[in-house]
Amino acid sequence: MSFLFGGAPKMSSAEKIAAAETEVEMISDMFNRLTESCTKKCIPADYREGDLNKGESVCLDRCVSKFFDVNIKVSEKMQGEANANKQGGGMGFM
Amino acid sequence: MDGLNASEQREFASRMERKQMKEFMTMYSKMVQRCFDDCVNDFTTKSLINREETCIMRCVDKNLKSSARLNERFQEQNAAMMQSGSMGGN
Numbered sequence: 001m002s003f004l005f006g007g008a009p010k011m012s013s014a015e016k017i018a019a020a021e022t023e024v025e026m027i028s029d030m031f032n033r034l035t036e037s038c039t040k041k042c043i044p045a046d047y048r049e050g051d052l053n054k055g056e057s058v059c060l061d062r063c064v065s066k067f068f069d070v071n072i073k074v075s076e077k078m079q080g081e082a083n084a085n086k087q088g089g090g091m092g093f094m
Numbered sequence: 095m096d097g098l099n100a101s102e103q104r105e106f107a108s109r110m111e112r113k114q115m116k117e118f119m120t121m122y123s124k125m126v127q128r129c130f131d132d133c134v135n136d137f138t139t140k141s142l143i144n145r146e147e148t149c150i151m152r153c154v155d156k157n158l159k160s161s162a163r164l165n166e167r168f169q170e171q172n173a174a175m176m177q178s179g180s181m182g183g184n
Contacts, residue, residue: 050155
């Protein structure tokens with residue numbers, strides 16, 4: 001992930017492909033986890049109809065939105081923690 | 095993803111193709127498991143009864159629609175997040 005290290009200078013072909021692959025991997029992994037959670041939370045297991053009803057649709061939309069919010073919140077919190085540790089000179093977990 | 099030359103791009107594309115195939119197989123087996131678990135609970139008969147079959151058709155239908163909707167929302171949010179750069183993606 002080049003953006004983490006400020007555009008790493010010379011990477012071999014294999015490294016560049018692997019980096020691109022990792023990026024796709026991360027996004028698709030996030031999507032799979034989101035699908036799993038939001039389906040479980042929003043779609044009841046008694047299939048009364050094949051279509052999504054109003055409530056389920058709205059639930060799915062909001063679920064995606066909140067999933068992203070949680071991602072950002074956690075990332076901010078962890079970044080803050082890491083920075084605090086760096087400043088205090090303590091051992092960070094990262 | 096840019097910054098790859100032509101041959102690197104080809105290698106990348108072929109890996110993505112393999113990954114897609116794998117994802118599809120995973121999705122299929124997850125769907126079978128979910129619909130089996132949610133719809134088939136009665137083993138007093140050997141083959142699927144009407145009620146189970148209806149349930150399975152609805153289950154597949156609903157889950158495909160739900161995953162399409164989730165995908166749409168996900169793309170929107172992901173694009174918005176990349177743009178605002180709040181997770182470091184540029």
